[in-house]
Amino acid sequence: MSLTPHTPSLSEVHRSIKIPNEKGFGRKMLAYAGPGYLVSVGYVDPGNWATDLAGGSKFGYTLLSVILLSNLMAILLQSLCVRLGVATGRDLAQACRDYFPPRVNLILWVLCEIAIAACDLAELLGSAIALQLLFGIPLIWGVCITGCDVLILLLLQGKGFRYVEALVITLVGTVGVCFLLEIIFSQPDLAGILQGYWPQSEVVRNPEMLYIAIGILGATVMPHNLYLHSSIVQTRAWEPTSEKRWEAIKFGTLDSTIALSFALFINSAILIVAAATFHFSGYNEVAEIQDAYRLLSPLLGVSAASAIFGLALLASGQSSTLTATLAGQIVMEGFLQFRLKPWVRRLATRCLAVIPALITIIFFGERSTGQLLILSQVILSLQLPFAVIPLIMFTSNRRLMGEFVNPNWLKVLAGAVATIIVSLNVWLLLQTFSGLLFH
Template identity: 75%
Template sequence: MKKTERIPSLPEVHRTIKVPVGGGFWRKMLAYTGPGYLVSVGYMDPGNWATDLAGGAQFGYMLLSVILFSNLMAILLQALCVKLGVATGRDLAQACRDNYSPRVSFFLWILCEIAIAACDLAELVGSAIALQLLFGIPLAVGVCITALDVLMVLFLQSKGFRYVEALVITIIAVIGGCFIVELIAARPDLAGVLQGFIPQSEVVRNPTALYISIGILGATVMPHNLYLHSSIVQTRDWQEIPEKKREAIKFGMIDSSVALSIALFINAAILILSAATFHFSGHQDVAEIQDAYKLLSPVLGFAPASILFAIALLASGQNSTLTGTLAGQIVMEGFLQIRLKPWLRRLLTRLVAIVPALLTIVFLGEGSTTNLLIMSQVILSLQLSFAVIPLVMFTSDRRLMGEFVNPRWLKVLAYAVATVIVGLNAWLLWETFLGWL
């Protein structure tokens, strides 16, 4: 291992949140609650909405099992992030820098920056679509307005990390509340929903269902979330002894598992809403967010349905952009040990996303936004393997992890999940590029 100066991850918030030494389970759980929710927003960002909408409209509740399976894989990978951050005191970017050559580290950094910009593009376009649906603002103008969220990020960071976590959790509650109301109005078939969580062979036999399923799986795990989680878990100030590290890992895993279960509910709710509203009413061709917005209220006979849908979309886009800022800072500091002022880092990321979004909307029209969202997911898929494989390798290495190394059963499971993700993303990319040719 190369000797590297051990600068803490996100030094301005590193170990700033106190953890009670004594106290009961719930008091400690409250202290550790937060990082998992920041990570979970990446699993419900606007980039996931199109696949969930298309899956529900075309195949009813059948693809709920795919959402469940992909979420279980995400829970496993985020748990590994907690282990890495707590056991080594390094985030994934720093671990890559410590263990790989400068050339390899620089290559991984470039890939991660591209992935963050692609994710930012999806969030920016999703927010702009929501502003257009709610207020009639042209997409090009909405894209520029969403760039101003840098001011909100800067304000929260100056107040402290708990304020960032509190805002994210509040926005997640808004999204969840919107979909609870929507589902009550849609009145889905409960027996059909429960059956949808049971895997069916039709998913594999039907080429279209398989393609959408792989789209859901491929877009579920956000590569920047792996870097993010392994860093922000270190905002908690546990004692540097094995017993307290085990405690931090336990509560960190509970935090992320609960938060990702909420993300599972929201993703499933999008698909259930689409199935109950469109699939069983003869609107199986609905795939775009704008089309879903226009049809929701008339088909359901519930006037606020479309408005609630757009509010949830706007909240989803704004929530995801908060975590994108932190992830960008983490990977630049971890891979390169370069620190930029938060406003400059955010501005650079936003510019990389704004330019292609504006050019596409201006020259190809507002109807091109769906293709833009798909392109962003393809770019994320390209980078994902380069984040998942190092994470599994590091947490399975006793030299790095010591007594916290993955046991044999977890190694086998983690490598199996990594293989599935790599294989499905490779297939998805191949099919996508064939479709573009």
């Protein structure tokens, strides 16, 4: 594979964060910490909440094992993104541009832009729903308000990428603290939680449980996260030697693993709270975010429970929209070598999400937002194979990766993960379309 000259994506922050030369583990870990948390927000976005709520309310703690499995898959794939970005100095979009013919790249770029717009749509609706629940703001105005948050990202990135990372870490931390409080309020059964993390054959034998399980797995790995992570690991200014690149891969992988472990806690917490609050109280059909919000305080007997839930939803939606706009800039620059001013690029990305959201609310009413969220997840599922398969191809190619190529055991494991994720997404897609056709 020949590598063509290129301008780095996000050139304004490329290799802008210094790495200390001292051998101290703590200081280096802090220097590399950040990109993993930007990636982790894709695993706790509002699009995941519905499946976690449905799984917990309907089947108790049983599907915790599925959340754990999906998170382990995500950790592996994000580690490959770190490996690709550090070893080649390219993100996934740039590697595709170097390897595939122009027509294929154009198709991949269009598919990726659609997926980013779909993802941004889910986060936008999540934030708007949170504003409606917390402050009574009509959904249509909530969409407009959340559509302006790109200005925050522009302001922070102008000050330095560390400010962007700090904001996202603060928002993710807010979601974590909120759900820690919800767990304390709901007083779940510890033995039941531990048993739920142990895989059970019932998940496969029960068609209804399998459907929700596949929904959890299918919504886990976001295509844009693979492009995003392989680019933002390059914000660190490691020395271009073999030793320092191995060090960057080690610390970058550790960063994403810790961050995704935090995402595992949040996803688990959503399901645990749903199980403890709804399932064991006889409310087995709670799948809508609005229903969960209205029921939490009355069932738990804690007046603040619903407000805390809404605050977590708002923080989740806001953090996810920030990373989706960054991913949009990365794929356009990577696939097309075409660079827009950051504010133009982010405004375009946001308009692609705001316009369909407003049209749906105006013409079909606020209740149609649930169907719009489902559609956004289906679109993401469609695009996923076109990101996962090239990532594994590139990191397994010795001519491209050199000494950093995936070892054989990692190739086999990554191939198995890709097969599982793609197969489950195809199955979920077929079930969704058959449901739309026959119901």
